[in-house]
Every structure is written in C-alpha cells, then in structure tokens.
Amino acid sequence: MDERTLLETLAFTVIKGRVKEGTALTEQAIAVGVDAHLVINEGLVPGMDVVGELFRTNQYFIPEVLLSARTMNGSMALLKPLIVGAVTETVGVAVVGTVKGDIHDIGKNLVCMLLEAAQFKVHNLGVNNTPEKIFEAAEQHGADIVGLSALLSVTMPNIGKTVEHFEKMGVRKKYKIICGGAPVTPKFAQECGTDGYGANAPEAVRICRQWIEEKRAAAASA
Template identity: 45%
Template sequence: MNTLCQEIYSAVVNGNARKVTEKINQALAEGIPAEIILNEGLISAMKEVGRLFEEGEYFVPEMLISARAMQAGMNLLRPILVEQDIKPIGKVVIGTVKGDLHDIGKNLVSMMLEGAGFQIIDLGIDVTPEKFLSAIQEHHPEIVGMSALLTTTMMNMKSTIEAIAQAGFRDKVKIMVGGAPVTETFARQIGADGYAPDASRAVVEAKRLLGIAI
C-alpha cells in the first residue's frame, strides 16, 4: 500500500478527521488516483473498524468517530469520483420510518455503508411510505434501508413494505431493517429481506443481499 494511503487508513481507524483531509489533499496533489485513495485509504480502513467493533475492541463512540473521519475524506473524494464516473458497489435509500425522530443509528449505518463503497440517499427521519416510494422511483436503488427506535413506530416498517409491494417495486429492491427494538424474527414477519443488529453488520448484510463477496 502507498505510504500516504497507509497514513489515511491509520487516520480513519484512529478517528483523526483533520489528518484524513490533510493526507488526502497531499495524495491528490501527488497524483494518486481518487479511486485508489478510496479503496486503500477509506474502504479498507472502515472494514478494519468493523472488525474491531465485531471483536469488542471498538464500541459505538469509536466507530462513530472513525466514520466521521471517513466522511471528511469522502467529502473531498466524492466530486472527483463522480466526475470520473467511478461506480459505487450499490445504491441504498435509507431513512427512519414515519413517526420516529431518531437518527443516530441510521446515520452511523449510512456512514458505514458509504465507507464500504455504497452510494447513500439519506431521506432523514419521519419518512412516510410515500417518500420512500418517491425515492425508489427517482433513484432506482438496489436496497431500501429502514430504521426505527420505538416499538410504536416499528409497524410503520410493515406498512412501508406493503406500500412498496402495492406500487409494484417489491421485486426490484432488497429491503433491510434495523433499530433497537427490531429483531430478526420481526424482520421476517413483516417481509423484509435482511436485518442487522448494528452498523457493522449492516454492511455485511447489504453485501450479502447483493451477492457481493465480504
């Protein structure tokens, strides 16, 4: 791995956003392609962050700090990648369902997915079934992700899945759900394709749903 990419990798793993932006600017100035910086500096680092979380060495605060450092780097690389027409590994529409105003978990999932190479369309909080449908029609994602933190809003996942089916899009997207009160059993009951208990495993599940090697 290029020395600068190694420094970017380490800065992401350690959650040093300032160093990430500094080293990415330096790497770009030295002519290192944005795609190499993305893959070797950011994506590989977030994979390591996920491993550290899975093994209990990192917790949500550390993962969030690393994800924010990765985001700082993505803000620099995204315009270049778009200009060069570098394709993401998949497109995800994500939002917290209607009636639920919690977004920390959803935001972390979004950042981890982007750090794994997905393009994210974040609809925010309190997202109605109609808004999910509109986003599917506009962006043609492979995956729709839904989050809920309240038991009272969990059933809005079911109504959103039903709305997607009624609109004729159910066979065009994979649906993934998560959130504190959500379980794998509930996910199956409401007809979701996938479930993840945390942001790290959301990346693994999203890749599984699209048949991408982990």
C-alpha cells in the first residue's frame, strides 16, 4: 500500500471504528516510515472530522462515535513515543485538562502530546475537572501554563469559571491560561479572561513557547 492509500485507509478505519485494524495500520505506517505527524493530521484527524459530521447529522450515535474515539486513541498511543521522543530538557511546566462536565479528551490529549514534544513538562489532568482541581494542580506542579479544553456549548462557560477561580485565589497573574476546543472562538476566549486561544495543537505549542520566551526575557532584564 502506498503512503496516500495507507492514510486514507486509516481515516476510513477511524470512521468505521475498527480498533484492531486501526492499530495494525498504524503499526504498518510506522514500519514503513510514514511521519507520525502525517499519520495524525492526514489519517486520524480527517477520519474523526467525518465522524463528527455523521454524528451532527444523526447518522452516527454515541456507540459508533465511541468506537471511532477508541480507534483514534489506540493509534495515538502508538504514535506518541515517535512524536515525544527522548526529551532531555524542560522549557516550562503545563497543566492541561478538560473542564467540568465535559468528557471529550482526544484533542486535549493531542495538545498534551505536542507540548511534551516541544519539551514542556505536561501534567495531563484528564477530563471533567472542577476549577478547584485545576487550580490545585497548577499550584502543586508550579505550572507556567494552564490549558483548558471544552467541546460542548454547555461546558464552555466553565473556562471562564476556572479563570475566575484563579482570580479569586489571588494568583491569576502567576499563570498564562490558554483554552481551546471545537466550539471555542478567540472572542469567547478573550471574554473568559484567558490569555490566549489555540485553534489546534501546533498553534497551542507556538503560543506557549512564545509565552515561555517572553517570561525568560522578562526575567533576564529584571
């Protein structure tokens, strides 16, 4: 199978939620040297986009979507070591979680993976995190950056509630807070009082790296 066919077949496997086939194809892609980022961006993600559309138009229901999510997660686990590699130096610390009431984690895990690859020490807090839990994790791990993910219209306001909690605890300025997730917009992110918004994982990395550089420059000139 050539590279293009392999990526298209992998996307189809995600759409169909064929977990074992997804794992086998990902192993095959790795064995023939297809770039891991390409496998994600041109295989897994386009597959999940189709699933989203089928879900939106009531052609797919939760059981089908869950199988697709499992297929995607299985492949991502195989690709992670190739993307993260052997990180020797740490540029900054990030705590990243999905907000309260929300159990979507694929995109958030992708953000975590690319941040790790960019030499961040990442504490992945999982899903359904209260503002208190996110705040405690940030304090405990001495985070530079707090990442908040929300995939539902009804959970998006919990981004703002989390920011408010940091303010209430009097430590808002200690952290840079970035948010994202399919329904989140740059305008909404600003209204919530976050410092930034990332439309996708590479953008999240670019913004976080920039913040770390600014922090270093400020420390050097102080």
